[in-house]
Amino acid sequence: MKCQSLNEFGKAVVGEERPDLTVTGTEVLLRVTANGVCHSDLHIREGCYNLGGGQKLSFADRGMKLPLVMGHEPVGMVLDAGDKAGELDRNKHFVVYPWQGCGECHQCKDGRENYCSAPRYVGMHIDGGYADQMKIPHPKYLFDIGDMAPEIAAPLACSGLTTYSALKKVQDTLAKSPVVIIGVGGLGLMAVGLVKAMGGLPPVVVDLDPVKREAALKAGASAAIDGAAEDAVAQVQAAVGGTGVQATIDLVGAESTASLAFNAVAKGGKMVIVGLFGGSTPWALPLIPVKAVTIMGSYVGSLVEFGELMDLAHKGLVPALPTKTYALDTANDILNELEDGNVVGRAVLTP
Ligand SMILES: [Zn+2]
Ligand SMILES: [Zn+2]
Incomplete structure (x- = not known):
């Protein structure tokens, strides 16, 4: 598989070839067809948020580990699935709910995985969509995009849900x-x-x-x-x-x-x-x-809210962001352009 990996905070993401991913149990392997480049990817690459007064909130201190494949707005098609993942349509594109939690804590049990204290957010804690393959732990995180284009559906996972x-x-x-x-x-x-x-x-x-x-x-x-x-x-x-x-x-x-x-x-x-x-x-x-x-x-949104948003999107009630697509290996250039304020609309990588 091909990916763009962040190996050091404050440095460029770099193209890498890695062994193809494998899945077991409820896991699902996706061939990534689109992934939005979000402004928060810039903060991740930098390694911190600015808290004001010279203070910074470091991602490393918050449990983010490198190397990391960023990308929390992924859309993909099912390539493979574990034996407990159930039947999945391999001809459809799915957008991934990326704000996944541990599944064990009270927040996760109350349906607020996005507030989990041991989060497993796609593209932040587990590898995401700056790649041609990615895997997710369970098919419940997949939402059929219907007749939306992958590059239009991708930003719903972060911008839309937020x-x-x-x-x-x-x-x-x-x-x-x-x-x-x-x-x-x-x-x-x-x-x-x-x-x-x-x-x-x-x-x-x-x-x-x-x-x-x-x-x-x-x-x-x-x-x-x-x-x-x-x-x-x-x-x-x-x-x-x-x-x-x-x-x-x-x-x-x-x-x-x-x-x-x-x-x-x-x-x-x-x-x-x-x-x-x-x-x-x-x-x-x-x-x-x-x-x-x-x-x-307000930080992103819950799995239930994402389902509600996707229902509105299927009815054509969610305005599409203006998007432009780019090749996967331009990821770092696109991040630089975004940093310089030169990206109009949403940049979407199409691996
Ligand atoms: Zn985002
Ligand atoms: Zn949790």
Whole structure:
């Protein structure tokens, strides 16, 4: 098999030839047909998240071991399966639910494998889709992509699920008050479409980039506000109108965006932080109780949520991210391009 392996944090991924994979029991071997290149792959290659104030969260300290084949947005066809995996259609493409847990802890037993304390995330703790072959421990993690193209289905595993799960956390507000979506790159545009699919009012979006704001308006946002405007908070509040801001989804996760969300949100409102840009909290502690605000983190999503998202996708209700496909051996170049901000839409490797 061919793979692109990360052998040292902070260094390039390198092409390697390895023996073909074998499977036993419930395991399934896939021939990878597409794998999205996610922004978090950059953090993995670097080996850390920026926590602000010069602090870093190291992946090595969190149990990530090298060498690693990254890639947590894989789609593939079944090549082989263990004797306990059951019947699997070998002519279909499946997208993999990558946020797999230990299966033993209370989080896993409650269906929140994505919060497992001993995670086995594909492309982070076990080898993922920067390869022409990969194996998964159980067929329950496979979802038929139907007539979607593999490169369109691949980003659902991370971008799509992350967006959906964040919106689910404020679902009770969506039909009453326009949700405020901060950052309308690929995830933000997906969020704008998902809000509609979930029965919500057209959202208000915030972004620094006029091109992205325009795209969000075309995609169905009711208002698009420049986050750098001096009166951005007042503009957001005015655009949301009478109910006040009940929910914000911060897809950036920077101090400036967290600050904007906190200042804009109404009393009793909810803030969901999704983006991992980095920094530290910019608000004063007493204001949290005074505003009775709920600040939530959202990290990817559960297996059940992924099933729900795939149902919406099969009905054509999940907007496709603009994607461009690339050969597997360009993985490191694509990561560099992504780092330099030169990738428009989603880069997908097609091994
Ligand atoms: Zn990702
Ligand atoms: Zn677990």
